[in-house]
Amino acid sequence: MEKSAKELSGKIALVTGGTKGIGKAIAEKLAFEGATVVVTARKPPEGKIEHHFIAADFTDSSDITSLAETMVQQYGIPAILINNVGGTSSPAGGFQMLSDEDWGRDIELNLMASIRLDKAIVPKMIGNKSGVVIHISSLNGKIPLYQSNFSYGVMKSALNAYSKTLANEVAGHGIRVNTVSPGMVRTTAMESFLQSYAKSIGKTVTEAAQQIMDGLGGVPLNRLAEPEEIASLVAFLVSDGAAYITGANMLADGGTYPAV
């Protein structure tokens, strides 16, 4: 469609973890489509800030509460909420390597962060009888990888279930809730993960990336995604063009997921 009139003009969007990687690409895409975009991160990015910024540490629940308050006071109730924060610092090596603390951190960042922020924002969306929530999950939530990402995959699975359940509850109030599950994406975090993983298994970065792609059963498109390719799916899902889509988990994985 011709994009002369901007699709998201007049909409306020909140993108968590929006200063780098997939979150940054999403923030840029939504701003390009005309939305007023507010991003969060623990610290403001170095250099010029292109979007509105609120500092928040998602491992701290009081930070999430004050983020929601600041957001609503300064910018209003967001029409679009992108729960993009996530990640893991748990060690590779499988089940026995993971401590209670590792599990706890992965739960906080990949599941509880979204639940807490949704709990603060979604009731206000319901008051407006409209809103769109996106949860950025991972292909890992559907394809477990015990060697490199055991606890992270488990949390993304939980996030998928949570997102679907929330969608069922709020659909009648005019709120759409969807999940996006990217495969391997070429972010700076992915590049540093590949570096440290390569080191831990005594291989080169290329070999480590290949090992993970092979562990996924191969990537038919034979490359990693660019962050912008995930952002364009998110931008579609938050647009009015996706008005009948809720409770869905959309894969963007270059064909990696092997099952029907």
Place this chain on the structure above:
Amino acid sequence: MEKELTGKVALVTGGTKGIGKAIADRLSQAGATVIVTARNHPGDENLKHHFIAADITISSETDKMVWEINEKYGAIDILVNNMGGSSSPSGGFGVLTDKHWENDMQLNLHSAVRIDRAILPQMVEKNSGVIIHVSSITGALPVYESLGAYAVAKAALNNYSKSLAKEFTPKGIRIAAVSPGMVKTDTMDAYLQSLADTTASSIEEVTRNLMNSLGGIPMGRMALPDEIAELVGFLVSPRASYITGVNYIIDGGANPSL
């Protein structure tokens, strides 16, 4: 202004009514040269797209149609396998004859296989192309009372679409399925009307009953054909460059599973 699909040639099977028509309109609006096919010309003088009559349940007609498109418009960049449906009776397993099963498989699976086979070589040659299979939520959510054989054929189509994506994605072709829930097409309206007539109920009642047979639709309404077309319009565009092998559900939340 250059549009997103300017210069692209798109074929939409069953593109003269319902979801297919909405898709054809949407791709045309995005700048594509759109060819629609159906067994019979819709007789609509306002038909905005190029039309080729073909019965794609017949192999020779399918090949002839593709040849004709190539001659007139060039190689096909976008193929939307939208044609499908069912003429099987309601009433469950016991009322379905071999003929019903064969017809539903023919219409929903074999036709797509046949047309993909005719068009894939030209996409492989160019190392690019997009194929969409319009499936149905029933492919993952069987409804035995009214659509048993149709649902089985759509499940087969989903499996086939995934398999094809595995084989042809490395050759530069993206292949995806789209699974709509209940869509308010003319066919759906007529179906609801006939249900209302035979059960002496109102349209509202039979609509609610049908929605309940899916376990309810959280969004509380049917889709409009244009809403399905928007998703297809996204998937065939360069914006979906990393998306292949997927089956995107667009059902207002109706599928109860993860």
